[in-house]
Amino acid sequence: MRDKLAINGGPKTVNKEFIWPIYDASDVNAVTEIVQSGKWxxxxxxxxxxxxxxxxADYCGSKYAITCVNGSVSLRLALIACGVKPGDEVIVPPYTFITTASSVIExxxxxxxxxxxxxxYNISPAAIEAAVTERTKAIIPVHFGGLACDMDAIMDIAKRHNFHVIEDAAHAHGAEYKGKKLGSIGDVGSFSFQSSKNLTSGEGGIVITNxxxxxxxxxxxxxxxxIEGGQWYDHYNxxxxxxxxxxxxxxxxxxLKRLEAQTQKRNDNGLYLNQLLSEIKGITPLSRDEAISLHCYHIYIVKYDSTAFGGLSRNDFAAMLAAEGxxxxxxxxxxxxxxxxxxNKNFMCYAIxxxxxxxxxxxxxxEQACSSDAVWILQHAMLGEKxxxxxxxxxILKIQQAVS
Structure with missing residues (x-):
């Protein structure tokens, strides 16, 4: 059976190429007009x-939006605006891209x-509560993979302890929690427009706030x-x-004109894939409850149990799955x-x-997610068909049958 696996030279199960980014003549024409105008x-x-x-801002239901060069800078802008001072503590999850935490160091x-x-795989409200000290000044919950954090619990903790909530929504364009767009619930929402993101211009970022x-x-x-209304050569901050x-x-x-329809398609495909995978022993999609009114599946994540695959390691399983297309x-x-x-605390700053x-x-x-459990399917694949x-x-079934 193993010789039928694509990783061993057998035929792929999936032969379709999933394209990202998606664009047409309207994108090309819009950029061309700016280039030709000379007003860059x-x-x-x-x-x-x-x-x-x-x-x-209108799309997210927020009063304001401010663009910037990338999602890393957007977090830094949010932290500084929220008034953090050297030595203050900012609560972050460990399962995310590095800039969620390195922006704090900066x-x-x-x-x-x-x-x-x-x-x-989102930050645990119980763990947040246990970590709060008098030095806590902000929290950066990450809506990982586009799955909304438990924002009711997080906002309650922040209100009781009087610190700011900066939503890291770099994965969460268009996703919703109880009908509200992610990023619009905390004090600030931070987004990335980097190449892989569900809304992209190659690079870029934005913050939203009320x-x-x-x-x-x-x-x-x-x-x-x-500052607004100030002179060109006057710098206040x-x-x-x-x-x-x-x-x-x-x-x-x-x-942005395509985002809502794309988000709905990712959501629908995610729900259908959840249904299909629920019948495969050893594969458990991440949980989503009724509060998740719209999931944008920037990453579709499953938990992998090697015991249902003849002891095959997660790393080997992931390599086999990728080889299958x-x-x-x-x-x-x-x-x-x-x-x-x-x-190594290689921070080059003075207040740690x-x-x-x-x-x-x-x-x-x-640590368990990183070492043995998590397998990701990427967002452009979630724009496929049923x-x-x-x-x-x-x-997945083909791999399971080959190794069991």
């Missing part, structure tokens, strides 16, 4: 950036890693410390030039606190207390 920059030439910011603050829920003061500060920080271009803005405006990956090899940056020791951090759920979801399930 921001804010002095044209108004396409402001137009997209308003479109995205602000001379201490990232406090707390464990994830084993059923959702708070007038936070908006004014983030807008200033994005634009080298200038320690900002930098984090502005995007008119070309990125028009491309994002075009892509499923756009998939084993996920992160270790939690963030295991990165050399944190293990000596007692902070990331070698002593242990988040067992995150028969593609069936092919993904068949590829």
């Amino acid at each position: 920059g921001n804010p002095d030439c044209g108004d396409e950036v402001a137009k997209f910011e308003q479109e995205f 602000c001379n603050c201490v990232p406090i890693f707390v464990d994830i829920d084993p059923d959702t 708070d007038d003061e936070l908006y004014a500060m983030m807008r200033s920080l994005r634009n080298v410390g200038r 320690p900002g930098c030039n984090y502005r995007i271009t008119q070309m990125q803005a028009v491309l994002l405006s075009q892509q 499923v756009p998939s990956f084993k996920g992160y090899p270790h939690p963030l606190y295991k990165q050399p940056l944190f293990q 207390p000596e007692y902070v020791d990331f070698t002593q951090v242990h988040c067992p759920n995150a 028969e593609d979801m069936e092919a993904f399930a068949n590829a």
Whole structure:
């Protein structure tokens, strides 16, 4: 049976190529018009950036949106605007991309890693509560893979302990929690437009908020410390030039027109794939309850149990699945606190207390996800058809039958 596996030279189960990004002549024409106009920059030439910011704010149901060069900078803008000071603590999950935590370091603050829920891979509210101290000034919950965190619980903890909530929605464009777009629930929502994201212009980021003061500060920080109504050469805050271009803005405006339909398709395909995989022993999709009114499946994640696959390791299973033509990956090899940056405290900043020791951090759920359990299917695959979801399930069954 093993000789029938694609990894051993057998035929692939999935022969379709899933294309990303998706574009057509309208995207090309919009960018071409900006190029031909010669008005490429921001804010002095044209108004396409402001137009997209308003479109995205309206889409998310927020009052304000401020674009910037990437999702990493958007987190930094949010933290500074929320008033964190050197040495303050910011609670973050360990199962996410590094900038969720490294942005905290860049602000001379201490990232406090707390464990994830084993059923959702999102930050655990119980672990948050246990980690709060008098030094806690913010939390950055990550809607990992596009699955909404338990925002009711998180907002309740933040209100009781009086700290800010910055939603890291880099994976969560278009997704909803109880009918509200993710990113619009906390004090600030942060998004990325990097190449792999569900809404993309190659690079870029944005923050959204309903708070007038936070908006004014983030807008200033994005634009080298200038303030609205101030003079061009007057700089009031320690900002930098984090502005995007008119070309990125028009491309994002075009892509935004497709986002809702794409999100609905990913959601529907995710629900169907959940149904198919629920019948395969050893494969458990991550949990989603009724609060998840719309899931954008930037990553479709399953928990893998090797005992149902003849003891085959997660890494070998993931390699076999990818060879079968499923756009998939084993996920992160270790939690963030295991990165050399944190293990060696190579921070180049002055306010991290000596007692902070990331070698002593242990988040067992995150470590198990990294070492043996998690398998990802990538977002562009979730824009396929129902028969593609069936092919993904068949590829898993083919592997199981070959190794068991």
